[in-house]
Amino acid sequence: MNMVVANTAAEEALGVKLPSRRDEDWKWTDLKRLVERVYIAVEAPTAKAVDALVKSAPLAKVAAERVVIVNGVYDAKRSKLTGLKIANSAPVITIEDALLTLNGKLNAKAVSLSFSGNIDTPVEVLHVSSGDGAAIASRLHITVAADSAATVIETFVGDGEYLHNPVTTIDIDKGGKLDRVKVETECARAQHLSHIIVSLDARAIFNDFTFTSGATLSRQNGNVIFNGEYANAHLAGSYLLSGKQHVDTRLIVDHAVPHCTSRELFKCVMNGQSRGIFQGKVIVRKDAQKTDGKQSSHALLLSDTAEFDAKPELEIYADDVVCGHGTTCGDLNGDHLFYLQSRGIPEAQARAMLVEAFVDEAVETVENETVRKALIALVHERMN
Amino acid sequence: MLEIKNLHVRLADEQREILKGLTLTVKAGEVHAIMGPNGSGKSTLSYVLSGRAGYEVTDGSVTYKGEDLLDMSPDQRAAKGVFLAFQYPIEIPGVATMQFLKVAANAQRKARGEKEYAIPEFMKLVKAKAAALNVNQDMLKRPVNVGFSGGEKKRAEILQMAVLEPSLCVLDETDSGLDIDALRVVADGVNALRSPDRAMIVITHYQRLLEYIVPDKVHVLSDGAIIKTGGKELALELEAHGYADIVGKAA
Numbered sequence: 001m002n003m004v005v006a007n008t009a010a011e012e013a014l015g016v017k018l019p020s021r022r023d024e025d026w027k028w029t030d031l032k033r034l035v036e037r038v039y040i041a042v043e044a045p046t047a048k049a050v051d052a053l054v055k056s057a058p059l060a061k062v063a064a065e066r067v068v069i070v071n072g073v074y075d076a077k078r079s080k081l082t083g084l085k086i087a088n089s090a091p092v093i094t095i096e097d098a099l100l101t102l103n104g105k106l107n108a109k110a111v112s113l114s115f116s117g118n119i120d121t122p123v124e125v126l127h128v129s130s131g132d133g134a135a136i137a138s139r140l141h142i143t144v145a146a147d148s149a150a151t152v153i154e155t156f157v158g159d160g161e162y163l164h165n166p167v168t169t170i171d172i173d174k175g176g177k178l179d180r181v182k183v184e185t186e187c188a189r190a191q192h193l194s195h196i197i198v199s200l201d202a203r204a205i206f207n208d209f210t211f212t213s214g215a216t217l218s219r220q221n222g223n224v225i226f227n228g229e230y231a232n233a234h235l236a237g238s239y240l241l242s243g244k245q246h247v248d249t250r251l252i253v254d255h256a257v258p259h260c261t262s263r264e265l266f267k268c269v270m271n272g273q274s275r276g277i278f279q280g281k282v283i284v285r286k287d288a289q290k291t292d293g294k295q296s297s298h299a300l301l302l303s304d305t306a307e308f309d310a311k312p313e314l315e316i317y318a319d320d321v322v323c324g325h326g327t328t329c330g331d332l333n334g335d336h337l338f339y340l341q342s343r344g345i346p347e348a349q350a351r352a353m354l355v356e357a358f359v360d361e362a363v364e365t366v367e368n369e370t371v372r373k374a375l376i377a378l379v380h381e382r383m384n
Numbered sequence: 385m386l387e388i389k390n391l392h393v394r395l396a397d398e399q400r401e402i403l404k405g406l407t408l409t410v411k412a413g414e415v416h417a418i419m420g421p422n423g424s425g426k427s428t429l430s431y432v433l434s435g436r437a438g439y440e441v442t443d444g445s446v447t448y449k450g451e452d453l454l455d456m457s458p459d460q461r462a463a464k465g466v467f468l469a470f471q472y473p474i475e476i477p478g479v480a481t482m483q484f485l486k487v488a489a490n491a492q493r494k495a496r497g498e499k500e501y502a503i504p505e506f507m508k509l510v511k512a513k514a515a516a517l518n519v520n521q522d523m524l525k526r527p528v529n530v531g532f533s534g535g536e537k538k539r540a541e542i543l544q545m546a547v548l549e550p551s552l553c554v555l556d557e558t559d560s561g562l563d564i565d566a567l568r569v570v571a572d573g574v575n576a577l578r579s580p581d582r583a584m585i586v587i588t589h590y591q592r593l594l595e596y597i598v599p600d601k602v603h604v605l606s607d608g609a610i611i612k613t614g615g616k617e618l619a620l621e622l623e624a625h626g627y628a629d630i631v632g633k634a635a
Contacts, residue, residue, distance in 0.1 A: 334437070339474040339528075342434050343484075343544065344462035344492035353487065357478025357527075 005032075013038040014135060014163075015105040019098045028277045028309055029219050029248040031098070035191060039135035039163040041106075044071055045128075053128045053157050054078060058185055058378045062370045063124035063153055067111065070128045072138040074111045084123060087112040090141035090169060099195040099221055103167040106137035114143045115150035115178075122151040122181075122371055127166060129158035129190065137165040144176035144204075151179040151368050156214065161189040164215075168196045172204035174228060179207045179367055181375065186214035188243070195221040200260075202228025209366045210237035211375060212247050213382055222251040226260040226288075236265045236365040240382050241274035241306075248277040253295075255288040258318075264295035267362040269355055270306035281313040284321050291321040299329040300358050302351075352383040385583045386410040386453075386552055391444035393425075393432050393608075402428045404608035405444070410552075413580040417594055417619060418587045420605035421627045426587045427471060429605070430556040433585075434468040435461050448552065462488075463495035465551030467544075469558050473537040476528040481540065484528045485510055485547055492548060513546045517573050535566035542573040553577065553584045559593035571596030591623035606631045 011018055011032070019025070020032035050070055054060075067086065068078040074088070090110035093100055113123070129136050144150055154168065164186060172178050186192050192215035198206055212218055224233045239247050253262045268276040278297040299308035312325035332354050340350035359379050366372040386409070393403040402425045410416050420426050432439050433446065435458035446453040453461060476484065490500040501509075514524060517539045529537050538558055545553055555574065559567055574597050578584070586597055594602070594616065602618040603610045604627070612618065612630055622630065 335474050336476050338436050338458060339470070339476065340484075340488075341458035342436075342462055342468055343488035343548065344459050344495065345488055346459045346491060346495075347457070349487070349491065350459075353479060354476075357476065360478050 008032060009038050010035045013040055014102060016098065016102050025250060025279070029246065031193070031219070034217055034246070035163065037133060037161065039133055042071075042131040042134040044073070045130035049130055049159065050075075050078070050128055053130065053159060054126065057124070057126050057155050057157050058381075059124065059153050059155055059181075059183055059371070059374050062122055062374045064121035065123045067113065067123070067125045068128060069111060069125065069138050071130065071134065072136045073109055085114045087114075090139055093167070093169065093197065095197060095223055097195060097221060099165060099193050099219070100167060102165050102193065103137050103139060103195070106135055106165060108137035108139035108165070108167065110139045110141060112141040112143070113152070114145065116145040116148050118148065119150040122153050122368060124153040124155060127154070127156045127164070129156070129162050129164050129186065130160050131162055132160045134160065134162040136162055138167070140166065140168045142168070142170045142178065144170075144172045144178045146173040147175040148173075149177040151181075151371065153181045153183065153371065155183040156186045156192065158187040158190055160187055162187070163191045163193065166194045168194070170196070170198040170206070172198070172200050172206060174201045175203045176201070177205040180209070181366060181371055182208070182210040183378070184210065184212045184214050184218055184220075186218075188214065188216060190215045191217040193219050196223070198222070198224045198233070200224070200226050200228065200231040200233060202230060204228065204231045206233045207365065207367060208233070208235045209363065209375070210249070211240075211378065212237065212249075213240040216243075216245055218245070218247040220247075220249045222249070223254065224251070224262065225254045226257050229257050229259045232261045234263045234365060236362045238266065238359045238362045238379070239268040239270065239276045240359065240379065241269065241276055242271040243274060244272065245274040247275070248279070250279045252281045252283065253293065255282070255284045255291040255293060258287060258289045258291070260288070261292040262294070264297075265362050265365065266297040267300075267359050268297065268308060269300045269302065269359060270308055271302040273303070273305045275307040275309070277309045279311040279313075280325070281315065282323060284314075284316040284318050284323065286317040288318050289320045291318060291323065293321070293323045294325065296326040298327070298358075300355060301329065301331060302355070356380055356383055385412045385449060387447040389445050389447075391432070391446065392442045393428060393439050394442060396438050396440045401442070402608055403432070406605070406609050408603065408610060410583045410585060412551075412583055414600045415578065415584045415586060415597065417599035417602045418585060418605050419589070419591075419602060419619060419622055421631070422589070424605045425608045426605055427556055430468055430554050430587055433554055434458055434466060459491065460495065462548070462550075463492045467548060467550035467553050469538075469541040469545060469553065469555040471557040471560060473529045473541050475530045477530055479528050480525055481528050482507070482510065482524040485544065488544070489547060510543075510547055514543055516576070517543050517546070518569055519543050534561035535563070538562060538566065538570050539573070542570055546573065546577060551582055553582065555584065555586045557588055558586070559588055559590060567593065568596060591619040594619045604630055
């Protein structure tokens with residue numbers, strides 16, 4: 001049965017049909033209902049507003065080079081580039097998804113970075129968004145050349161009740177390595193609807209960590225596709241949510257070729273009436289023998305009204321593979337809390353310590369020590 | 385230092401009473417041993433003194449340095465100098481031992497209105513005390529008690545005690561799970577902390593520990609109350625005749 005449902009005013013303004021709970025992948029995040037207000041293109045924010053937001057970026061100090069994107073548009077003046085190659089084209093995406101369609105409809109401007117050689121210091125891509133009712137889309141493309149390595153931090157800051165739709169595509173060539181850290185510290189009134197697509201050639205390594213704590217609504221889609229053998233993808237993340245925040249991560253890891261390894265580790269903390277969701281699908285295609293794919297998601301519910309939902313899926317068509325998934329959900333451990341208190345640590349501080357320790361297990365997957373320490377400090381700051 | 389009067393305690397979620405009128409006075413500088421059979425209420429006493437949730441005091445009082453101890457939260461008690469060495473030290477994944485020690489020591493200092501430790505000064509202090517207890521650098525970097533052997537956990541507890549310098553130390557079955565060499569290291573650590581300003585309550589099932597930590601007084605706890613008190617020779621008597629003998633006479 002094909003029912004015709006009238007477009008909402010928000011859909012009319014964005015020019016797309018938004019997915020609803022009728023779509024299996026969106027059953028917990030009904031965008032048709034959740035995207036309530038009308039978002040339109042707005043004028044660029046004032047220089048003063050942008051400067052203040054740039055300054056507020058939590059990981060500003062750890063990056064040597066910085067690409068600043070303001071309301072989806074590359075800002076050459078505020079960017080700091082010393083050797084990085086930057087272009088304004090990106091490949092056409094063949095995957096179909098509502099958030100990718102939206103990105104096209106909003107006419108996102110491409111920013112393309114290519115890395116060659118071993119880049120020691122992290123590069124930050126700072127997304128600055130501002131404006132009540134602003135519909136903002138950005139399109140980032142990253143390529144890592146064969147046997148090259150880089151670290152990219154994608155940070156999101158903003159001010160206002162805007163909708164941000166960033167799409168990132170990443171191609172890592174043979175033997176290349178990319179460490180990516182995403183810091184979602186959007187404005188608390190913002191809606192963040194992102195999609196990332198990663199293609200890995202033979203022996204490529206992709207280490208990804210996403211910190212999610214900012215927007216009121218955050219939906220983060222990811223596709224990781226193994227195109228060459230012996231590649232490795234490590235996807236980790238943590239949520240630090242409170243109030244009525246709603247965060248839904250949907251990852252699809254596609255093992256299309258043999259001998260690849262994927263790991264997913266998400267540690268999610270929900271307080272207040274917030275809701276966290278983790279949906280991870282691992283597909284192992286017929287020829288992808290010797291695949292090693294594991295995923296786990298762990299939730300800490302700090303209030304009776306917080307909620308966590310997990311949907312792990314394994315779709316396996318090969319017969320010689322090691323795959324698994326695990327999920328846990330619970331409150332802080334009372335014995336742990338008492339032990340810390342019995343040593344003189346007040347309850348609130350003890351709770352914060354235990355939450356940080358829980359989250360840090362995912363943060364520890366970040367290889368770059370400076371970035372890792374900055375993330376641990378960010379978690380600490382957000383907890384206190 | 386500590387005055388427990390007619391203490392009655394039951395588990396909060398059951399009606400069963402565990403301590404049934406326990407009375408005990410411990411003066412500064414003294415070491416008291418509390419011995420008793422399984423189920424006599426030894427661990428309950430240690431938890432009530434340290435403020436663990438789940439125990440309900442239905443009668444009696446606990447006065448510590450002139451203040452009502454039962455009125456304080458666990459962290460307030462710690463800041464005022466109460467320390468429990470756990471029978472089963474808790475593993476805390478993700479919190480490095482050194483970091484934990486620093487946070488605890490500074491939280492106590494802050495609560496007492498004292499100046500907090502600077503990091504280098506504190507690290508030096510911990511390293512010196514750790515060396516005396518055979519606690520190596522690797523253990524200090526590892527998460528609290530995670531992957532520690534039984535002996536390592538007990539040594540780590542005594543290290544915490546040495547660093548936090550409490551006034552009242554409650555050692556709950558610190559000898560359990562220790563071989564003789566480990567026992568000696570732990571006992572030496574405890575003995576080094578004996579001082580005229582500090583009191584200790586050593587809870588144990590066996591007399592063995594008391595050969596190394598020689599008590600001023602020995603109390604026999606049975607069915608929630610102290611039924612006999614004596615000098616260190618009482619421990620030997622218990623070892624020779626068992627608890628049944630004394631418990632039988634008292635009943």
